[in-house]
Amino acid sequence: MTAKLELINVHKSFGTTHVLNGIDLSVDEHEVVCLIGPSGCGKSTILRCVDLLDTIDQGHILLDGHDVSAKGVNPDEVRRRMGIVFQSYNLFPHLSVLDNVTLGPRRAHGVDKDAAEEHAMTLLDRFGLADKAEDYPNRMSGGQNQRAAVVRALMSDPEVLLLDEVTSALDPELVGEVLSVIRELAGAGMTMVLATHEMGFARDVANKVAFLHEGRVLEVAPPAELFSNPQAERTQQFLQRVTEAGRL
Amino acid sequence: MAEQRRVDPDPLELNQPEVGRPPGIFAQEGFKSSLIAVVSTVVVFGGGALLIVNSPNWPKVRDQYFSGEDFRASWPKVLDGFWVNLELFAYSTVSIAIVALVVAVMRSFRGAAFFPLRALATIYTDIFRGIPLILLILLIGFGLPALDIGGVPRSATFWGIVALTLSYSAYTAEIYRSGIDAVPESQRSSARALGLTQWQSLRFAILPQAVRNVVPALMNTVVSLQKDVALISILGVREAVREAQIYTARTFNYTSYVVATLLFLAISIPLTRVVDWYTARDRRLRSQAPV
Numbered sequence: 271m272t273a274k275l276e277l278i279n280v281h282k283s284f285g286t287t288h289v290l291n292g293i294d295l296s297v298d299e300h301e302v303v304c305l306i307g308p309s310g311c312g313k314s315t316i317l318r319c320v321d322l323l324d325t326i327d328q329g330h331i332l333l334d335g336h337d338v339s340a341k342g343v344n345p346d347e348v349r350r351r352m353g354i355v356f357q358s359y360n361l362f363p364h365l366s367v368l369d370n371v372t373l374g375p376r377r378a379h380g381v382d383k384d385a386a387e388e389h390a391m392t393l394l395d396r397f398g399l400a401d402k403a404e405d406y407p408n409r410m411s412g413g414q415n416q417r418a419a420v421v422r423a424l425m426s427d428p429e430v431l432l433l434d435e436v437t438s439a440l441d442p443e444l445v446g447e448v449l450s451v452i453r454e455l456a457g458a459g460m461t462m463v464l465a466t467h468e469m470g471f472a473r474d475v476a477n478k479v480a481f482l483h484e485g486r487v488l489e490v491a492p493p494a495e496l497f498s499n500p501q502a503e504r505t506q507q508f509l510q511r512v513t514e515a516g517r518l
Numbered sequence: 519m520a521e522q523r524r525v526d527p528d529p530l531e532l533n534q535p536e537v538g539r540p541p542g543i544f545a546q547e548g549f550k551s552s553l554i555a556v557v558s559t560v561v562v563f564g565g566g567a568l569l570i571v572n573s574p575n576w577p578k579v580r581d582q583y584f585s586g587e588d589f590r591a592s593w594p595k596v597l598d599g600f601w602v603n604l605e606l607f608a609y610s611t612v613s614i615a616i617v618a619l620v621v622a623v624m625r626s627f628r629g630a631a632f633f634p635l636r637a638l639a640t641i642y643t644d645i646f647r648g649i650p651l652i653l654l655i656l657l658i659g660f661g662l663p664a665l666d667i668g669g670v671p672r673s674a675t676f677w678g679i680v681a682l683t684l685s686y687s688a689y690t691a692e693i694y695r696s697g698i699d700a701v702p703e704s705q706r707s708s709a710r711a712l713g714l715t716q717w718q719s720l721r722f723a724i725l726p727q728a729v730r731n732v733v734p735a736l737m738n739t740v741v742s743l744q745k746d747v748a749l750i751s752i753l754g755v756r757e758a759v760r761e762a763q764i765y766t767a768r769t770f771n772y773t774s775y776v777v778a779t780l781l782f783l784a785i786s787i788p789l790t791r792v793v794d795w796y797t798a799r800d801r802r803l804r805s806q807a808p809v
């Protein structure tokens with residue numbers, strides 16, 4: 271079976287900094303893969319590269335076996351098949367929640383206004399935001415912003431959802447509401463790649479956890495295995511530090 | 519984030535108004551400082567006025583510039599001319615807003631394929647910001663109509679507006695661009711991630727925020743344009759300044775210039791007040807907005 275998403279020997283540098291040094295990773299359909307590792311290990315860059323927001327220097331990114339990182343591929347077409355949620359929500363401040371979430375379907379997918387809004391209200395309702403549809407992002411809490419951002423990413427029925435440390439910018443008491451949204455999506459069979467610092471959550475929701483260090487995947491394993499019996503020395507050190515900090 | 523918690527904004531009542539203290543300038547500044555302000559104003563302006571009125575040639579100058587009779591005589595023509603100014607002002611405001619936006623957008627496109635667009639926009643701003651406006655009006659106003667291009671008006675008014683538009687758009691495009699650059703990069707990523715094309719991202723996500731960023735700066739440009747419209751008089755367009763000149767040439771009295779000055783001030787002062795009010799309000803709203 272072809273993997274839904276596959277990264278083969280992906281390299282990416284910014285100037286003289288090599289952020290990704292040959293990433294290999296494969297994600298099956300309905301699979302939830304968590305990327306963990308210290309800050310600067312390349313988690314966010316992987317997600318940005320997969321969504322073609324950054325162009326890779328070397329290697330291949332395959333979606334359903336097709337190389338989407340190849341020349342001649344229209345990145346807009348590829349992005350329309352994926353959704354990404356950023357750490358700092360990045361909702362459009364000049365648009366209401368409803369306009370934020372319907373912008374993509376209406377302009378990129380050509381869905382008409384009524385259909386887009388109907389779909390939006392269904393999703394907003396599902397994530398407890400129906401009464402926020404007319405509100406502007408700066409009038410809402412961080413948790414509500416982030417849930418709205420998830421809805422925005424889901425509007426185009428993405429084949430893969432990318433989540434980039436979606437709880438890192440939230441006040442601790444607001445983390446739960448966003449995690450439960452992701453848990454629900456995982457339960458519904460959404461294919462997801464998450465960069466996260468929430469180890470407990472990763473253990474809970476992931477089918478596979480990948481530990482990254484200096485731009486490489488050092489270890490990939492089901493969470494039970496990786497967290498209780500890490501093989502690589504770096505992974506052991508990292509998990510030990512996380513445990514000491516009370517985050518696992 | 520404070521939305522869900524209801525907190526008394528002022529638990530210690532530090533900001534409650536004090537009872538028995540009347541509002542207004544005296545209450546805030548104290549009587550003494552207000553008195554000083556009044557006295558110094560009287561001394562400075564009164565002293566200046568005395569100096570002028572007592573100068574040896576004042577009676578002559580007064581008749582030259584402030585003659586009631588000439589004021590009445592020149593008023594109708596200068597006012598007629600001023601309507602032309604307002605018309606020119608309206609047309610050029612619209613055309614500048616559009617051309618400048620197009621240039622700014624051209625400069626904001628990324629990627630190797632759009633290099634020609636960016637280069638064109640850069641050359642445009644460099645050239646037209648570098649030419650004195652009055653020179654541009656002379657060159658275009660007298661030069662281009664001579665070509666007699668079919669279907670294009672030959673009137674000085676038309677080419678005057680073209681010259682104003684070319685020059686002002688170069689500056690205004692830079693204002694727009696500073697607004698575009700001030701929108702965080704993450705907004706662009708976010709728009710592109712939805713599958714929007716580069717143009718759609720600009721149109722729906724970036725530009726609305728960018729324009730809002732620069733409204734005060736744009737309004738300042740409008741105030742300045744309102745006055746520079748008078749430069750078109752050098753092409754012989756019979757607007758306020760031209761009419762004032764004609765009156766002066768006939769009568770050797772300069773009161774008509776004062777008439778024109780008052781007419782310009784009647785528009786530019788309220789306009790400036792509106793800009794200041796808007797800028798202050800904008801700053802207040804932005805500083806209040808929770809992030």
